[in-house]
Amino acid sequence: MEIRNQKDFGAGLMYMVVGIFFAYLASQYQMGTPAKMGPGYFPFWIGVLLAAIGLLVLIKSLSAKASIEKLPSFNWKIIFLITGSVFLYGILLPIMGFAFSILVLVFTSAYASHEFHWKGTLVNAVVLASATYLVFVQGLKLQFPLLPFFLQ
Secondary structure, eight states, X not given: OOOSBXXXXXXXXXXXXXXXXXXXXXXXXXXXXXXXXXXXXXXHHHHHHHHHHHHHHHHHHHSTTSOOBOOOOOOHHHHXXXXXXXXXXXXXXXXXXXXXXXXXXXXXXXXXXXXXXXHHHHHHHHHXXXXXXXXXXXXXXXXXXXXXXXXX
């Protein structure tokens, strides 16, 4: 059996591993019944569904009709920038506040793109910060520090 589409094979394998992992973790909780679901019921079946989709994608990548695609080389700089932006957001949120942290998150992760333009990124950051403020602070009444600690 030959792996014709390496991208789909890798994606299917990843879906299966993540689905099985979460289904296993959810099975540690009380399952309940469909009529009276326990805390593990929904996550368990979502994990099973994810694993099944992964198996489908993996099998499809092996078929003779699959397009031949190789995996590109791994770009560690992009992985580091995107993952690092999320960690940086988590660290900066309590110190520098909501608005600044979202700007840093959007600019750092957008810098990973080959099509980075600061004007479009600024618009994206302002729209995201505004929408997030409206949903989480105004709508859900969650308590986030909006400004840096030295301005409050």
